[in-house]
Amino acid sequence: xxxxxxxxxxxxxxxxxxxxxxxxxxxxNKVLVFGGMALAGFAFPFLIQAFLKGTDYISVISTANSxxxxxxxxxxxxxxxxxxxxxDLGYAAFFAIGAYTxxxxxxxxxxxxxxxxxxxxxxxxxxSFLMAALFGVLLGAPTLGLKGDYLAIVTLGxxxxxxxxxxNLTQLTGGDSGLSNLDQPPFxxxxxxxxxxxxxxxxxxxxxxxxxxxxxxxxxxRIGRAWQALREDEIAASAMGLxxxxxxxxxxxxxxxxxxxxxxxYAGSINTANPSQFRFDVSIIVLAMVILGGMGNLWGVIVxxxxxxxxxxxxxxxxxxxxxxxxxxxxxxxxxxxFFGQLLINISSSQTRLLIFGLxxxxxxLLRPEGLFPNSRRRMELHDGDENGxxxxxxxxxxxxxxxxxxxxxxxxxxxxxxxLGLTDDPLEQAERSHNINYNPSVNESSDPDDxxxxx
Amino acid sequence: MDLLLDAKDVSKVFGGLTAVNKVDxxxxxxTIVSLIGPNxxxxxxFFNLMTGIYAPTTGTVxxxxxxxxxxxxxxxxxxxxxxTFQNIRLFSNMTALENVLVGQHSRLKTGxxxxxxxxxxxxxxxxxxxxxxxxxxxxxxxxxxxxEFAKNxxxxxxxxxxxxxxxxxxxxxxxxxxxxxxxxxxxxxxxTRLVQTLRDERGLTVLLIEHDMKVVMEISDRVxxxxxxxxxxxGLPEEIKTNSEVIEAYLGKAYAQTATExxxxx
Numbered sequence: 022x023x024x025x026x027x028x029x030x031x032x033x034x035x036x037x038x039x040x041x042x043x044x045x046x047x048x049x050n051k052v053l054v055f056g057g058m059a060l061a062g063f064a065f066p067f068l069i070q071a072f073l074k075g076t077d078y079i080s081v082i083s084t085a086n087s088x089x090x091x092x093x094x095x096x097x098x099x100x101x102x103x104x105x106x107x108x109d110l111g112y113a114a115f116f117a118i119g120a121y122t123x124x125x126x127x128x129x130x131x132x133x134x135x136x137x138x139x140x141x142x143x144x145x146x147x148x149s150f151l152m153a154a155l156f157g158v159l160l161g162a163p164t165l166g167l168k169g170d171y172l173a174i175v176t177l178g179x180x181x182x183x184x185x186x187x188x189n190l191t192q193l194t195g196g197d198s199g200l201s202n203l204d205q206p207p208f209x210x211x212x213x214x215x216x217x218x219x220x221x222x223x224x225x226x227x228x229x230x231x232x233x234x235x236x237x238x239x240x241x242x243r244i245g246r247a248w249q250a251l252r253e254d255e256i257a258a259s260a261m262g263l264x265x266x267x268x269x270x271x272x273x274x275x276x277x278x279x280x281x282x283x284x285x286x287y288a289g290s291i292n293t294a295n296p297s298q299f300r301f302d303v304s305i306i307v308l309a310m311v312i313l314g315g316m317g318n319l320w321g322v323i324v325x326x327x328x329x330x331x332x333x334x335x336x337x338x339x340x341x342x343x344x345x346x347x348x349x350x351x352x353x354x355x356x357x358x359x360f361f362g363q364l365l366i367n368i369s370s371s372q373t374r375l376l377i378f379g380l381x382x383x384x385x386x387l388l389r390p391e392g393l394f395p396n397s398r399r400r401m402e403l404h405d406g407d408e409n410g411x412x413x414x415x416x417x418x419x420x421x422x423x424x425x426x427x428x429x430x431x432x433x434x435x436x437x438x439x440x441x442l443g444l445t446d447d448p449l450e451q452a453e454r455s456h457n458i459n460y461n462p463s464v465n466e467s468s469d470p471d472d473x474x475x476x477x
Numbered sequence: 478m479d480l481l482l483d484a485k486d487v488s489k490v491f492g493g494l495t496a497v498n499k500v501d502x503x504x505x506x507x508t509i510v511s512l513i514g515p516n517x518x519x520x521x522x523f524f525n526l527m528t529g530i531y532a533p534t535t536g537t538v539x540x541x542x543x544x545x546x547x548x549x550x551x552x553x554x555x556x557x558x559x560x561t562f563q564n565i566r567l568f569s570n571m572t573a574l575e576n577v578l579v580g581q582h583s584r585l586k587t588g589x590x591x592x593x594x595x596x597x598x599x600x601x602x603x604x605x606x607x608x609x610x611x612x613x614x615x616x617x618x619x620x621x622x623x624x625e626f627a628k629n630x631x632x633x634x635x636x637x638x639x640x641x642x643x644x645x646x647x648x649x650x651x652x653x654x655x656x657x658x659x660x661x662x663x664x665x666x667x668x669t670r671l672v673q674t675l676r677d678e679r680g681l682t683v684l685l686i687e688h689d690m691k692v693v694m695e696i697s698d699r700v701x702x703x704x705x706x707x708x709x710x711x712g713l714p715e716e717i718k719t720n721s722e723v724i725e726a727y728l729g730k731a732y733a734q735t736a737t738e739x740x741x742x743x
Contacts, residue, residue: 235593242592242603243578243585246571250579253568260528260562262554262583262646271589 055233062226066219082218083290088330089225090287094303095310095326096232096319097279102308103317104240105272106252108173111180112307114160115153115277117299119284121187122149124200124294131200132193142206142213146285153281154274161273165266168255180304188296199295203288213289221290228282236319239275248272249317302375306333309382315392324394329378337374345369387418480539481506481650481682482527482558487536489522496522497533498706504650509676509683511693513717514703515726520686521563523703524652527684528560529553540650555583559648561639563655563686569628573619573638576627577610580645610645616674617641618667633664640671651675652684657692665689669696694718702726 065085069078094116101109125131126138126145133139140148164175187194194200205213206224213220239245247268250258259265288294306329314325348365355362385392482504489497497519504510512520525531527538529550538545540556548556559580568576585606591599614623617637622630627638636656643651653672657665669692675681687693693700693714700717702710704726710717717723719740725733 238595239589239592242595242599243582243587243606244589244592246575246579247582249571249575250568250582253570254566256530256550257562257566257568258579259550260530260554260560260566261580261642262551263579264549264551275589 059226059230062230063223066222070219079216079218082222084330084334086218086222086225086290087287087334088327089222089229090283090290091307091310091330092229092323092326093225093232093283093286094280094307095314095322096229096236097276097283098307099311099317099319099322100236100239100248100279101272101276102311103322104245104252105248105269105276107269107272108169109176109273109276110173110304110308111160111176111178111183112276112280113299113301113303114180114183115157115280116284116287116303117183117187117294117296118156118277119149119153119281120288120294120299121194121200121284122152122281123285123288124203125193127204127289128200128294129202129204130195139204141204142289146282149285150278150281153284154278157273157275157277158270160277161270165269177301177304180301184296184299187299195295197296199293201293201295203292203294205292206289215290215292218290221286225286225290228286232279232282233319233323240319244271252317305382306378309378312382313385313393315394318392318394321392321394325392328393332377333374337377338371341369341371341373387421388415479506480504481541482684483539484527485537485539487523487526487538488534489519489526489531490534495706497526497703499536500703500706500708502701502708504682504684505698506649506682507676507680508698509672509685509696511685511687511697511700511714512703513687513690513693513700517705518703518726519706520703521654522706524560524654524684524686527553527652528558551583554646554648557647557649558652559643559646559650560652561636561643561654561656563658565635565639567627567635567638567642570626572624572626573614573630573641574607574610574623576638576642577613577645578606580642581606581609581647584645584647610641613641613644614638616644617671633660636660636664637668637671644675648681650682650684652686654686655688656685657687657689665692668692672696 066078066082069081072078073081094112097115098109098112101107101112123142123145125133126140126148127142128134131139160176160179164172167175187199188196190196205215207213208220211220213224240248247258247263248271250261250263251265251268251272255265258268284294287298307326310325310329311322312325313329314323315321344365345368348362348369351359351362351365480503482502484500484502487497487500487502488495500523502523512523514520522531526533527545529545529548529552533546536546540553540558543556545553545556545558568579571579585602587599587602611623614620617640619630619634619637619641622634627635630638636659640651640653640656656672657668660668672683672685673696676683685693685697697714700710700712700714701708702717702720702723704722709722709726710720712720721733721737724736728736
């Protein structure tokens, strides 16, 4: 029985409706701003060199270099978490794989040293990137059926396994001390070296610019739309013809390849790869960058990476130094047994930075879950309701603190909590509620098969 | 008449519950067929069997003469079946146009490499997809709303956007799961006209699950009635209206008897 299916056509192609909106000038402005920033980025090391005498500038530029590496990581994780909506808590694993591939191929202490397989940086770079992408897909494959918390736990495990494996494969990776003395990339006229960070800085900057350009194109394409559809609703996405397996693996592979690049450059620039550089806190810090900046927003994520790296490398250390110094002073005047002085010295330990990040992450989730820079179009819509939104979340926080008994607010605050309990007169909230619930008066079938599917 | 979809002896068992029980069902090409029945009759389960979300326990489903069983949802879509959802499942944080573009996913070819390089061919494909998306939005009465986020559209617009998105997959068979649920009479009338346009002008075949009998009787070429997973009646809308088993399923035995007697008297 063969049936000629009626092939619906798009009709006789009507004249394309004019694409109005002020999109084009906006785009041009963005390109100008971006170009300006890139130029400033390239000029930065020379300016610093001119202003800071001696060796100070080297540490500034190495810091800037590692900021770029983290921006790269954040860009990659943003693809997986921000666009495709797959929560990955083991992202440092791919960073480690990139770095170790680079070190294994180019380090003087690697078992390959002296064999024909010992390669130079430029050949090892694409190999590192491919290795990371491969492992991204390998990790992705067994987790295809998992979502949300379950996926997070599997990736968490992977993030732990990889550095531990590198640590224990002493024969291949040098164990605890890792691999060092990597071949520096040969390049005409420019000498890469661990003590001269400017070429490394420039290389990282070029890679970051290229990555931004690439992500922008990817996101506004068939592939990027598929990732976002996956994040929004898997069942609807597959009903619209998306191959979930392909789309997910592509997201994992793409995200991991960014980390592979970042790892290779990082290992090369600091001239070593060892397991302690890729612990769990790296995954969390990169995740914090993505969340702080605003998931799924390219520029927000970059700002998030900048803010967190600056906090991590400049602000928090100097803050802790000050606290520690104050503690020392107190002990000097009051004697060794002074509790407060000891406390301050303990606080000033480097582990406190994780506490600060934890607090930052928690308060971010409570007060501004959409990040510092949510999707620009969305922000425009929320523009006049934004203050209400923050106020609402503040109320939520107060309510939570009250409910859990951590803190009780005075009676006047109780009034502020009222809108939370009953109906709200905030139009924004009303809109949010009515749209999110998908209220459908005719749905009262005892079993909703779509829900069944979710559980499988 | 050419059969676009032909299901034979289809059953689906969930644990101890037989949601669909040995149903024979077919859809002739270029018709609007409605699937009705009381709540819990197995209509949506039947839909999910057609679209690959469930695999039937027994039975065969042929689409265009090709077996559908065992295909994944996206493969079913690629063969030309598109659907909407009873409880709206739009991509809420994407614009209306982007929703329709995702619908066109399986008809576009751009891969990873093409997306990054953006060759003229890719650009042309993208432009054509956008034009088609805008055209479909206009067809579904969403002109000028292409840049709106799906979640910010009104309820009726969201229902229409689901149809536009499904049309993006370029289907020959469109499955609509309660498209007029929650709509006011005005919106319902517009939607009814839209479905008719799809059949008459675009040659689409439509399978409709619907509770609004006015809509069902107005636009259906054929009506099939399910009750407790069984097919209890099938035929033209007029026949279904007077079928005593159908009246019984909806209103109970006592009413069905009086109704049949009344019909005999008159």
